[in-house]
Amino acid sequence: MIRVFGHYISRIFIGLGAVEFVVLWLSLLAGYYIRIEARLEGLVVPFPTVTSLALGYAAITVLAMIAVGLYQRGLPWGAGFVLRILMAFALSFTATVLLFYAVPNVTLGRGVVGLTLLFSLVGVLSVRSLFLRFAGSDVFHHRVLVLGVGRHAAAIRDLEGTDQLFRVVGFVNLGEPEEAIPPNRQVRLDGTLVELMVARDADELVVAVDDRRKRLPVDDILDCKMSGMQVMDLVSFFEKEASLVNLDVLQPSWMIFSPGFQRRPLVDLAKRTLDVVGATVMLLGGLPVMAAVALGILIESRGRGPILFHQTRVGLNGQPFKLYKFRSMRADAEADGVARWATVGDPRVTRFGRFIRKTRLDEMPQLMNVLRGEMSLVGPRPERPEFVADLASRLRYYQERHRVKPGLTGWAQLNYQYGSSIDDAKKKLEYDLYYVKNASLFLDLVILLETVEIVLWGKGAR
DSSP states (O other): OEEETTEEEOHHHHHHHHHHHHHHHHHHHHHHHHHHHTTOOOOOOOHHHHHHHHHHHHHHHHHHHHHTTTTOTTOOSSHHHHHHHHHHHHHHHHHHHHHHHHSTTOOOHHHHHHHHHHHHHHHHHHHHHHHHHHTTSGGGSEEEEEEOOSHHHHHHHHHHTTTOSEEEEEEEEOOOSOOOSOGGGEEEOSSOHHHHHHHTTOSEEEEOOSOTTSSOOHHHHHHHHHTTOEEEEHHHHHHHHHSSOOTTTOOHHHHHHSSOOOOOHHHHHHHHHHHHHHHHHHHHHHHHHHHHHHHHHHHHHTTOSOSEEEEEEEOGGGOEEEEEEEOOBOTTTTTTOOOOOOOTTOTTBOHHHHHHHHTTGGGTTHHHHHHTTSOEEESOOOOOHHHHHHHHHHSTTGGGGGGSOOEEEOHHHHHSOOOOSHHHHHHHHHHHHHHHHHOOHHHHHHHHHHHHHHHHHTTTOO
């Protein structure tokens, strides 16, 4: 893993993206020079210009592939994968055409574009075929030795089987009273930890004993650290491998002493600038869509009931604000005054409302909340005061998610389904705390880019 502005990114996917970038760059160059050599295109574009256009095309296409989820862990080969590839190239082709029009006196020709798309598709599919063939091998996984065999160690064992990029080479039994790891995966510490790490060819040592005050070989752990081996505590390991803050093992000391949870004025200014510019562009560009949604609500309700729906939500530092959405439920959805989470197939949702919820069009009026400074484009989703009071009483650290502005989209929305229970809220809080800890303009841009997939595939909507 590589940490970029606090956010962990897999070296494997960085390498895959770099290889595909080169393939895409060469595809445009090859398409252009094959046509020129065959004398089928009349205009010769200078080499530096073609190279620059090829770099722009490669960058746009890689970004489009990120946007449709082609750099996710565990993405299987099949119809869904091919559909994502085609969607990525459709987005890339549209953006590239606009790029070419922005460069004066440059005409590549339809033949060049056709060959470029053909070479790109064949090249990317070939690279992906090789990648998926070897992705499951140990070459792409780092090897982890876990110190402990109790319930904390079992949490790593459970994580291991969920498309992760690590392999546990053994769980060291230190004589803990509770053993949650089967005997065939346990190893005894007969020598030193350094010797065991070398014998198991381990890259990383994770301290995951249930009670760190007892039976912890501090000198051995220090020896591993001073020998240049990577040593991690359990919470940091989950942050790195699962991009969340595990509430089951989280202690206040980790939040106090670990890096992150910082607010910098320059970063805040950059984030606010992104919010204002992004919300303004989306509002202006989305006016026809918003008008069509408003008309659809009017037609379905036959002019009865409001078009916009507003509700009190909890924002930055626990301050309430009025959030706006297009109405997607019946006007009497909460006539009894009781706050309820939306559920699967919620009967309160209208037919047209189900469509705008699935496509996230109902969220568009919240761009006004962004412009007013009550929300950000990216952040934890704002909840109702009734839910916040209940969840804060049942979940530790729930109020910490209000340390940043709520957002239209967020890290939890990308990584977890719609929440409608206390367990869902807990899981989403783990992702929200990861965002609060590692918030940066870079992570915001990553989330905005990956949100395209959520909108296109309607993930998590109810």
